[in-house]
Amino acid sequence: MRIVVVGDVMLDVDLSGEATRLSPDAPVPVVDVYGIRSRAGGAGLVARMLAGEGWPVTLVTVFGDDDAGRQLRDHLEGVRVVSGPSGHPTPVKTRVRAGSQAVVRVDQGCGKPPVPGISAGMLRAVEEAGAIIVADYGRGMAANPELRHLLARRTAEVPVIWDPHPSGPDPVPGVAVVTPNLAEATKAAAAFASSAPGDGAPGGPAAVVGRILLERWQSAAVLVTKGAEGAVLLQRDSVSPLDVPAPRVEAGDPCGAGDRLAAGLAVHLLAGSALPEAAELAVNDAADFLGAGGVAALPDRGSGHGLPREGGGYTPASPGAPAAQPEDGPTPLHRSAEPLLLARAVRGNGGTVVATGGCFDLLHAGHVRSLAAARKLGDCLIVCLNSDSSVRRLKGPERPIISQQDRAELLLAMECVDAVMVFDEDTPEAALDRLRPDLWVKGGDYKGSRLPEAELVESWGGRCVTVPYHPARSTTGLADALAKVG
Incomplete structure (x- = not known):
């Protein structure tokens, strides 16, 4: 049976890096970013989790008509x-x-x-659900009157799990279980409690506020989550709270745990488990999710085999910052990898990092042969690619002919290229200083002269080498020929 996720979506972006110094301008850390990754958040994350496990899932939501909204759709492929x-x-x-x-x-x-409008098609999708998750992120979906009327009716027919938000409306009466965390539950209950909850009550503060909300929301149950301590389940047909402990896991980032819990509840209730058993299984699901790496370990979707759209997982470097790539694949050394992480992984395995650079505007046979030759010199090949603005400064306002995103995607389609690192300066020195390859490779037209990057590359023990040059093949020549026929 199909699980329907109803709620608000957003684009989540993670900038990952290292902080080893403070800014000279203010006492704040400077983060050297080496990874940029985006994904669907909110209700989109819940739907992605379920789809990734093979469950038939429908997401009912609204999108903004902007670039971030289009990226969100890409991340929801499947x-x-x-x-x-x-x-x-x-x-x-x-x-x-x-x-x-x-x-x-x-x-x-x-x-x-x-509060957004809702279409007949969206209402039909909710009518077809075998289980419903309302992932409320305070963006208005859960406040739509038509949708709320339908959800209230469906509570008598299918399990409805409601993940509330402090800025959102109360759940509709009759839902199977509401899943606030302790902070959310305490805030929601504050207006209805005559005194602050005490630790001495059975189940502690979570049980006290959960019981208040059980009456306030008129739900069949409230599951108050307590992070690493698990959760407390309050049921309308049970006097005593049920403590649901969580297994101990090493987890640095709790992001997505609540979404994973809601998804697990829907799956186990749909499979016929009673709520106490479903709650225990869902808490363990959330712990396993965090222990396996959390949202950072989720595979990317919707970006195809090349680069995601600019502003998503791919951002032009400035200066020398990496263009983050999709992270599907069995090992850190797959093609289209994030350049700095790839270089670090190759070096960590005792391998040789090879880099080359250029504009690569209109790929031709000379490029292909040089890149293939460079790849044979080591264990990975990272191409340092001039950004569009860099190419314009170097070659004039009519260039590049092909945008940096398309140039990067074409390069990544080649078997010999493992990653692309876009840089915005006139020379690749800043990118090279971050990447620190073992070998910096240029075409043989430099033979007999010292490469301008040689001193920098040699400063960390790297070497500059040349590969055979293929005359009579050039981008300028191709551009001139195209101009004649165009």
């Missing part, structure tokens, strides 16, 4: 989506991490939106 317009910019939440420690989160487009 999920059946029934949607309408949000009438508001797509929310983007960017987390900056130094190692496993979050440094700051930057939110864009996260102002209070209007």
